[in-house]
Amino acid sequence: MMQRKKILEKILHFMAKNVLAKYHPFVIGVTGSVGKSSTKEAIELVVSKIFSVRKAEGNYNNEIGIALTILGEKSGGTSLLAWLLIVLRWCFLMLFRRQYPEALVLEMGIDRPKDMDYFLSFIPVDIGVVTQISSSHLEFFGTLGNIAKEKGKMIQSLPESGFAILNFDDKYVIRMQEKTKAKVLTYGFGEGAMFHIDNLLFQRDVKRIEGLSFKLNYAGKTIPMRLPRVVAKHHIGAVLGATAVGTALKMNLVEIAEALENFEPLPGRMRLLSGKNMMTLLDDTYNASPSSTLSALETVKDLMAPRKVFIFGDMLELGAESRELHTALGEYIIASGIQIVVLVGVYAHFLYEELLTLGFPGRQLHWFPDVSMTEERIDEIVREEDLILIKGSRGMRMEKITERLLGDKENTSDVLCCQSPSWKERPFREPEEWQAFKNDEK
Template identity: 45%
Template sequence: MAKTKRLQFLEAMLRWMSTVVIKKYRPDIVGISGSVGKTSTKEAVFTVLSSKFRVRKNLKNYNNEIGIPLTIIGAETGGRSILKWLVVFLKWLGIIILPYKYPEILVLEMGVDHPGDMKYLTSFIPIKVGILTNISPSHLEFFRDIDHIAGEKGKLIEAVSEEGLAVLNADDKKVLAIEDKSDAEITTFGFGDSAQVRASDVDFNYTNGKIEGLSFKLNYEGKFIPVRLNYILAKHQIYSVLAAVEAGNYFKINLVDAVTSLENYLAPPGRTNLIKGIKNSFIIDDTYNSSPASAVAALEVLKELRSIRKIVVLGDMLELGKYMEKGHREVGHKVFEIGTDLFFAVGERMEAAVKEVQDLGYPLQNIFYFENPVLAGKKLQQIIKEGDLILVKGSQGMRMEKIVEEVMADPQKAEDFLCRQSGEWRKKPFVKP
């Protein structure tokens, strides 16, 4: 769909304003792109670099042609209000005219939804370090195929300055294929033997039988450094940590300091984070969104963990179209397969998963069905016991974070740990999707 003249004017103004800011303060810029893992990598890179430098990351979810310039300026969107956009302009003017302690490094997640997006962003944002997480068939609506996506996202690596660093996922062939398009130094990360920064010996940590994140060995230039991630359970999050270590290394942060800064690293809210629950229980908070593939992956994480009792709380997976029945049944099959003790199903679509586990012989007394997350959270609070491990997951519209807030040990910290905690989101009641 063509952009309106008003939007084109706004983009042009923000581009010019952010260019002036960059020329005045000359921050080093770390650009991050990929099909998945961008936000987690941004957070990990920010964690490492902010241990030694003044660093700014994307404000909120500002990762497009409007949001990235606003992040560079350090202002929130004016939305539909001319007055608020005037405030943005005045803030920019103050940064340009008055003394200001601007960040030394900007860590920018750079989203690509349409052909030309990355080319546009890199036309005015000088990239010192470019990180490409992976290439997979997401956001295909406006692209011919996965190679078309790879070409667009790869423009980030092409844009890295000659004295900069291109950081590539060694386990993704389509990412590695972009290597020849860069004049910068190339470094790679992953689990495979070819990765320059490599993870191995991944294991879960337990203290007195209670899960406390995971650990692995970081292999780099013959050195083996133990890494402990106290709040991370999903092994795919290790990719973000490896990329962050490489970014830190470029900015002269030694490996031990980088690893130490990451011990208490939290993935973005709602992405397989470990949260302490009431009655000395533990919650795997994976409430950001859901699909059959991601739900099965989360259940695999739960399967690998040791616990006295395992509880699965799953909400509807939305926007599956004709795949709705089959997708929910597949997830139900996985619930049965991994041998969970209790199954909470939330939403009418999840009834298909309930039927699946019933057909397979799951004990009826261990199945609980609810129409909304509020009721599910209250029931869960009643039956949790010490040592329970609870996986909570569902699509965004199911508001499954409300369940986590109900049973987390310290609900006063909900804004720090859970997704959808802005004032606007918290005012919204659950509405059946």
């Protein structure tokens, strides 16, 4: 099976490389530990104002997914015929001059060492955007510095005519400006960033949160921006990154702001949803890392609600630091003003114990070993008008909790992550690292 996948990767690599060489699209690459997909979506909104654009769909951010994006194809899955048709369409693309996007927005997911080398071996990036460096996939890199080094290769590869768009607030990311020939634009919340904001306000009516507004500052200019579908401050980073890309392409700020007013978080990325019984759901179930969890808690801290609930599943793939990184969340949960905490998973039990140690009321704290048991009990725990943050690594299947709490008017296939039939039908399986961890604890 692995051998066939490698052969497929090589074939797609060859096909994608030749398409890029023939059509020469403008390439915008996005990488980082968190925020890649949201930034990609925001960039596409902006760049589509001046170019015909193709972006990576869904989670097409790996070796096969990026090649398919370049080819404009969907996966052939297990069908040999489907893959043969992809090859046939590629032949037509190469033999005849056909319509091809002027710009590509590619999300480069880096899970292991040398992943970026693979992408750069056939993708010439013109604008590189780096969002943030965090502990995701730490078990494969060992240190945050190693993660930054791998992702930073994209910035090093940029030509002098290119642009490096860097998160000013991340010390690992901003250091990348020292190793590029390209022009550098920075964004962030710190005033030293070229693109930064002030006057951040949450918009709401009596019953419902209605997004964010703020003033954008760049090069002595200030313009108002409104994001009616956004409540998480870290999504502002995606918007600022996209604004920097638009500016690099000589778009004016008003045009960029108008495009970004339509920005909406992807399913499972701090998506604001209506729950049953007038509950407000913040669905952040696509994945979880320490930094993205802290960002989500910071958002909840800033929001007003009769009662705040946090439903949290394990963060996976954190290696030897898993226990420490989970327990470290305790003080942030307390500081966020959350009144009810529901924890799910092996590592989450350490957080459960830490919260008790910190004085969090035991009657307001719940722990379950897996998502199935949580589903059975969650209706007893939540109540009318709660603000509920739901988060966890993808392998924890926390989207099942969001689905249970959704209001009738929400269509799950449109608003939730991980809704493919094959994924939904797959039963929950204990992550392999749980067993390894249990063995180490004995």
